[in-house]
Amino acid sequence: MIEAKRTPDERFKDVPDFDFPVRYIDDLPGYEGLRSAYIDAGPADADRVFLCQHGEPSWSFLYRRMIPVFLETGARVICPDFLGFGRSDKPVRQEDYSFDFHRNWLIALVERLDLTNITLVVQDWGGLIGLTLPVAPGFEDRIKRLIVMNTGIGTGASPGPGFMMWKAYAASTPDLPIGALIARGTPHLTPAEIAAYEAPYPDASYKAGAQIFPALVPIVPDMPGAAIGREAVKFWSERWSGPSFMAVGAADPVLGPTQMEALRKQIRGCPDPMIIPDGGHFVQEWGEPIARAAIAAFGGR
Template sequence: MIKALRTPDDRFKNLVDYPFEPNYVDDLEGYEGLRGHYIDEGSKGAENVFLCLHGEPAWSYLYRKMIPEFVKAGGRVVAPDLLGFGKSDKPIGEDTYTFEFHRNYLIQLIERLDLKNITLVCQDWGGLLGLTLPMDMQRRFKRLIIMNTGLLVEPVIAPAFIEWHDDIVKANPLSLSHFFKQYAPTINEDEANAYAAPFPDSSYLSGVLKFPKIVANPDQVCIETSTRAFSFWKNDWDGETFMAIGMKDKMLGPDVMHFMQGVIRGCPEPMEVPEAGHFVQEFGDTVASAALKQFGLI
């Protein structure tokens, strides 16, 4: 059994703009005893499901501005916290956190909830993982909303990533509230503290510390899976796509996203969000509304 920590519930009391009821699963195959959290808002009988996948070092709090827009449009919204993040349990050992560990967990959760007509909503690691899912579950996925992300097909050595990597891995101590204020400068103190809420101290940070290391040195499973996904999006994807770009992001901003536009078959011209940095979801109500209009859902 994997040893893990569980963030005390009182860390999540009275978070600003996060009124969502928790949902948990703790018996997925291979993850027995690890309690994973997910938001599940809107009608379970809704025609359209919006699967919102967060990245590093965020959690489902990241989607607090998009979830209400999708629900208002009649959708069901599922926003999981990856293991190691948010209200989900946090395995202690960094070696637990592999690309395959997270990807298989998401596949099992989708199957457990029997999600269909999925709009994949992804950014950062939500995309590094999420963009590899539809190729193996094609009948479940219908649309894509993609923001500042890509596919991990080789080690990343770009200077902006190295700076990001060092701000997490080499910080001593790592203050996530400070980190979020640095990379999402439009948020206030309460929001920065909410992002940091899942991590009472450094013993909870193994997942946060591991993600940048994977980007710097992805394993062969990650590279092969992501390469296969690259081919899928270029040649086989036949769903609708909406792209939004946080223009102030030095790491996964305009250059990367215009490249991804060329990769994703049928991807239209992106929405540029001039004031958004890496965490585009901080402008999520505007982005969600634009995507819903493009898809003809409002």
């Protein structure tokens, strides 16, 4: 049994502009007893679903500016909180976190909800994991469109010196100042929004996932996740035939235009990106115009 903490609900009572239906599930195969949270908005019988995946150290709150635009199209929107983040339970031991632990969890959630006709919406770790979904058994036909922002596919190479500095900082800082970190590259955040990013973590004992995630990025060829990442690159570059939309926060010091251009070349048919000149790593904070541009590129739905 994995020891985990559960953030008290009252920590989320003052989260602004995030009044979307929250669902919980605690019996996913292999994750019994761990409560997972996800936003589930829009018609349950919609013919399309936007699957929005956050990264490190954020949570589904990051998508609050994009969700309403997706809902306007009549689609369903699912935004999970990875275990260790947001409203989901938080294993307290760093050794309980791994690439496969989170990838298999996401696969199990998609299968439980039986999501099809998926528009994959990814950024940061949401892309590291989410971009490998099409090579999971039975998943290639589930995913029809892609919106990709400031992320990469972990194939066994470092994204660059900016990432290595972040990895070293996270490893040496057990009580990560999460709200301040996100605000550093997102200067327009209000105090209430900064507090919302801190809300999942009453104290440092809830932050094992936030601290360990950078060390799990597959930057060495034999690291867990690297082989599946290389398989995913082959899918996106050789077999992908759906529409793609890319947005890039140009001010991101870790996964900015250079890294994103390398990713764009790995995605068959991906057009030139929408550049957000002042957008930082958490580019969903500029999300409404990104979502509207993506919907327009997809023909209005």
